[in-house]
Structures are given as structure tokens and as C-alpha cells.
Amino acid sequence: MPEIIECREFEELSVRVSALLQDGELRLDERITTKGYLTATMRGGQIALRATRFVGTIPLTPDLAVRVVPRATIANLSYMLVRSGVIPSAISGFARGYMPRFVATDNAERIYARSLIDGVKLIARRGYMKEYLPPKHQAPWRGRLLASDTVRKHASKGIRYRHEFEQNVLTPSTIENIALKMALKQVIDWLSENDRRNAMLPEARGLYRDMWHISDWDGAKSDLVRQLSRKIHTLSPRLPHYRDPLWSAYLILQSVLPELSFDGFVRLDSLIIDVSKVFEAFLRRELAARLAEHGYRVQDGNTAPRPFFRDGGVFSVHPDMIICRGDEVIAVLDAKYKPDPKESDRYEVLSFMDAMPVSLGGFVCPADGVDTSRFLGTTASGKEMVLLRYDLAAVDPDVEADRFAANVLRMIDGAHDYT
Incomplete structure (x- = not known):
């Protein structure tokens, strides 16, 4: 975790030059220097940073970030953000903790598309997770005979000759992968309707085509979201690269934003907001x-x-x-x-x-x-x-x-x- 320095909007803070050195060179995150989130001047051997009108956790280097909080006390910044229709900037690849509370919005696809796409790219390079799961269409007279199930389900109903076979196949069509695919499709549909020239659209389409071997979800979206919520919290430590894109998929599928006013344990992209x-x-x-x-x-x-x-x-x-x-x-x-x-x-x-x-x-x-x-x-x-x-x-x-x-x-x- 990087060191985080906190200040209020339009306040100034000093940072030692050595904290900004990487391999002997003074380097700041390129996503920050070009956006005007902070202004910087040299004074007395230190870098004097001044926060502007933006709030959020702003990365300076991989090891140092500035958390700018609103100067006015705001009870629910997420509610204001959603009602205003203003889209915040998401710093993909730099996470901060949020409370596990969410506010409905109509542009979660635009905000979290980059994070989802980058996450699915990494997963595709490393290989999709697989599990032994029952196939959709089971073949008759194949698998392991379950005598107890036969008695419980059929004999008790007066059916004497019905049988049950347990069949499992190793498949990538897990809840996690299905959720990623469905969220990616939702991003594609949103960009196609609202922002057809966005460079993320062809990226998302290419990733979606490459997920042909993962089944589509044929139930209610609410059931998928409910199962996904349980899966995220029990995700194997061997699959840490799944966690961030799954949270992005969770937000996109529900069309929600995290509550921004308080810190919490949900790790998501840091959102920079022009309050x-x-x-x-x-x-x-x-x-x-x-x-x-x-x-x-x-x-x-x-x-x-x-x-x-x-x-x-x-x-x-x-x-x-x-x-x-x-x-x-x-x-x-x-x-x-x-x-x-x-x-x-x-x-x-x-x-x-x-x-x-x-x-x-x-x-x-x-x-x-x-x-x-x-x-x-x-x-x-x-x-x-x-x-x-x-x-x-x-x-x-x-x-x-x-x-x-x-x-x-x-x-x-x-x-x-x-x-």
C-alpha cells in the first residue's frame, strides 16, 4: 500500500523531493501531471503541492498518494454525483478503499469500463479459472450413480426405477467468468449507444469474442449478482488478479457507484471528482x-x-x-x-x-x-x-x-x- 498524505481542497502541502524520486529521477504519475489535479512548485528543497478543485485519492508515484477531501462537509457525495450527472475520472490501476454501500447511477459502464477491460485482459493472459461443474445438458447413463438420491427423490414418491447420475466437467463457465462476460457485454451495449467512437469499444468487443467458450447467463441478473457477491468474498488467494475486475463487474451489473464519503475495505478505482x-x-x-x-x-x-x-x-x-x-x-x-x-x-x-x-x-x-x-x-x-x-x-x-x-x-x- 502506498503512503497517503491527506489535505483539503485548495490547501498546500510540502513533499520531500526524495519521496518523488524513482531510479534517481523525479517522476510523477503521467495521468496526474496532464490533468491539473494538483499544481506543483519548488520551494526550499521541497515540492510544494497545492490541491485544486478536485477531490479524491491522487497517486503521485507508486509509493505515494495525496488524498484530497472536500473543504465543505458533504453528507453524501455519491448522491450528489449521481443527481448531478457529472462523470468522475477513474484512475484505473490505482485503488482506494470504499464503504460497501452503493448508490444507483446510469453511467457505471463509462466510469468502470477501463478497469473492467484491463482486468479481463490480465485474466485472459493468465488463463481463465476453471471448476468441475454439472454440464447444462447431461448425457443419460453417464457419471456416478447416486443411490441415496434415487431413494430420496423417487422411491419416496412411489417411483421404483428412476435413477440419478452425478456428472461434472472441467469448465471455464464459472460464476466469476460469466459475470465478467455479462458486464463486458453491458459495457459494449452502453458504449455502442452513447459513445461509439470511444477507443475502449473495439477492445471490449475483441475480449468478448474471445470469451466464446464461456456460457451466457440464462437466469435473472439479480441471481447472478447475488451469487457473484458471495464468490468475491470467498475468492481464492491464488486468484488475486480476479478481485478488482470482479468488483468492477459487480458495480456495472447493478449500475451503482460506491459511497465516496467514507473509507472502507472494498478496493476500487480511485475516483477524482470536480466538486x-x-x-x-x-x-x-x-x-x-x-x-x-x-x-x-x-x-x-x-x-x-x-x-x-x-x-x-x-x-x-x-x-x-x-x-x-x-x-x-x-x-x-x-x-x-x-x-x-x-x-x-x-x-x-x-x-x-x-x-x-x-x-x-x-x-x-x-x-x-x-x-x-x-x-x-x-x-x-x-x-x-x-x-x-x-x-x-x-x-x-x-x-x-x-x-x-x-x-x-x-x-x-x-x-x-x-x-
């Missing part, structure tokens, strides 16, 4: 679902930008949440995953309100335990600005989302006090 992006998308979806019944629409200004100048031009504005009634824009909100908006943030929201144009706008920030949602003030030109809080540590996320939507409706109605 600010998740926060924004999560708020927008929760608000849109709750305002629809009141006749409002919530648009994403990042996908539908508005021109900054009336006569067009190259400049545009991108509010996180544009609240409309019909074709009329009522208000704009900007999600800021930080304790408080800065002065530059206020100017940014004012530019959104000018471009729409609307006289009502503001921010949504995580609750900090002290400050509450409040009216910020009215500008000289009559624009009203508010600061709404969302409690990411709420025990019941649905109740908190209802409270947030109620505050937005109060803002639209012109109220200056919030719950």
Missing part, C-alpha cells in the same frame, strides 16, 4: 425539478450562453442557472463552491443581470454552519442581489433541496427573508 462542477449541476437539476410545478424553467447558461452586448459580438455570459417563465427571464443564480462570493463574483453576476436583462440575481454557496441565506442589497440601478445557502451536510438531501427551492421562490416573489 465545484458537481455542486453546480446538482443544484441546477434539483431546482429545475422543483420549480417546474410552479411554471418556471431552469436553463444552463453554460450550454446556452447569452450575448454580453446587444449588438452581438464575441463576448457572452454564462450564468449557472437562468430562471424563466415562458420566454421571459426572471432571475439568474450563480453557484459558487466557496464559503463566500468575492468582489469579482459580484461584478460577474451584475454583468449577467445586465445581459439578460433582469433586476434579480445572486449566488448559491454551501452552508458554513454560521451564515444563512440573506438579502445582500439593491444597487443604484435597482438590481437586487441575494446570497442563498445550501447545506451539503444535511441528513435528508430531499428536505434540503425543498428548502432551497422554497427560498428561490421567495426571492422571485420579492421577499428579503429566507429560511
Whole structure:
């Protein structure tokens, strides 16, 4: 297990240079240096690393990793991730422990496809496990006669001449291999429908074709998942290369993500999450679902930008949440995953309100335990600005989302006090 250093988002930590040396050279994991998960500077003979907006366990070298935790207390990061629709980055081949609790999602195939494919490749190189199992179609008058079974099953029912033979053959069609094959087929179907140009698709198809000698599952998927769960926990120590791909198959077959907020014993790919992006998308979806019944629409200004100048031009504005009634824009909100908006943030929201144009706008920030949602003030030109809080540590996320939507409706109605 690598050494793990923990810090919070946007915090800085120092790492001795010798800890990053491999064969006398300074080397960092290439998957990290190109993604901007951490920034690095040299200071006083040490590497100063600063966490950015990403959280998760980030490998630096095979022997050292940084675990970045959210700066805001988040009760259920997995729930937010699923509801936001944001797909995290999976660091294939670098595992961390998760609690054995899961949250339903619709993109487990995209997240864990790489891990499953790499795992099945390794298994194929080493050879698929085999067991002595009863064949699907047993040949008559072949095998070992079971006298006791004959008495128990047939003689007790008045059948005198029925016989039972026990037949076993050495086969790769074990629960483990069948589950891998079925999960691979699910990945192929998902990529074919949602991401046909993905380079993983031909890899998955080639591996699936090479599993022709493994039987397909002809029962309910739930039965396969239940048996797979038992098999994973009793996996032979001689087959350690099976464990990670089987857990990936388990998640894919159930379309679930692990609970990300706590450490546990389930070893899975480390997921790197842009929490600010998740926060924004999560708020927008929760608000849109709750305002629809009141006749409002919530648009994403990042996908539908508005021109900054009336006569067009190259400049545009991108509010996180544009609240409309019909074709009329009522208000704009900007999600800021930080304790408080800065002065530059206020100017940014004012530019959104000018471009729409609307006289009502503001921010949504995580609750900090002290400050509450409040009216910020009215500008000289009559624009009203508010600061709404969302409690990411709420025990019941649905109740908190209802409270947030109620505050937005109060803002639209012109109220200056919030719950």
C-alpha cells in the first residue's frame, strides 16, 4: 500500500523531493501531471503541492498518494454525483478503499469500463479459472450413480426405477467468468449507444469474442449478482488478479457507484471528482425539478450562453442557472463552491443581470454552519442581489433541496427573508 498524505481542497502541502524520486529521477504519475489535479512548485528543497478543485485519492508515484477531501462537509457525495450527472475520472490501476454501500447511477459502464477491460485482459493472459461443474445438458447413463438420491427423490414418491447420475466437467463457465462476460457485454451495449467512437469499444468487443467458450447467463441478473457477491468474498488467494475486475463487474451489473464519503475495505478505482462542477449541476437539476410545478424553467447558461452586448459580438455570459417563465427571464443564480462570493463574483453576476436583462440575481454557496441565506442589497440601478445557502451536510438531501427551492421562490416573489 502506498503512503497517503491527506489535505483539503485548495490547501498546500510540502513533499520531500526524495519521496518523488524513482531510479534517481523525479517522476510523477503521467495521468496526474496532464490533468491539473494538483499544481506543483519548488520551494526550499521541497515540492510544494497545492490541491485544486478536485477531490479524491491522487497517486503521485507508486509509493505515494495525496488524498484530497472536500473543504465543505458533504453528507453524501455519491448522491450528489449521481443527481448531478457529472462523470468522475477513474484512475484505473490505482485503488482506494470504499464503504460497501452503493448508490444507483446510469453511467457505471463509462466510469468502470477501463478497469473492467484491463482486468479481463490480465485474466485472459493468465488463463481463465476453471471448476468441475454439472454440464447444462447431461448425457443419460453417464457419471456416478447416486443411490441415496434415487431413494430420496423417487422411491419416496412411489417411483421404483428412476435413477440419478452425478456428472461434472472441467469448465471455464464459472460464476466469476460469466459475470465478467455479462458486464463486458453491458459495457459494449452502453458504449455502442452513447459513445461509439470511444477507443475502449473495439477492445471490449475483441475480449468478448474471445470469451466464446464461456456460457451466457440464462437466469435473472439479480441471481447472478447475488451469487457473484458471495464468490468475491470467498475468492481464492491464488486468484488475486480476479478481485478488482470482479468488483468492477459487480458495480456495472447493478449500475451503482460506491459511497465516496467514507473509507472502507472494498478496493476500487480511485475516483477524482470536480466538486465545484458537481455542486453546480446538482443544484441546477434539483431546482429545475422543483420549480417546474410552479411554471418556471431552469436553463444552463453554460450550454446556452447569452450575448454580453446587444449588438452581438464575441463576448457572452454564462450564468449557472437562468430562471424563466415562458420566454421571459426572471432571475439568474450563480453557484459558487466557496464559503463566500468575492468582489469579482459580484461584478460577474451584475454583468449577467445586465445581459439578460433582469433586476434579480445572486449566488448559491454551501452552508458554513454560521451564515444563512440573506438579502445582500439593491444597487443604484435597482438590481437586487441575494446570497442563498445550501447545506451539503444535511441528513435528508430531499428536505434540503425543498428548502432551497422554497427560498428561490421567495426571492422571485420579492421577499428579503429566507429560511
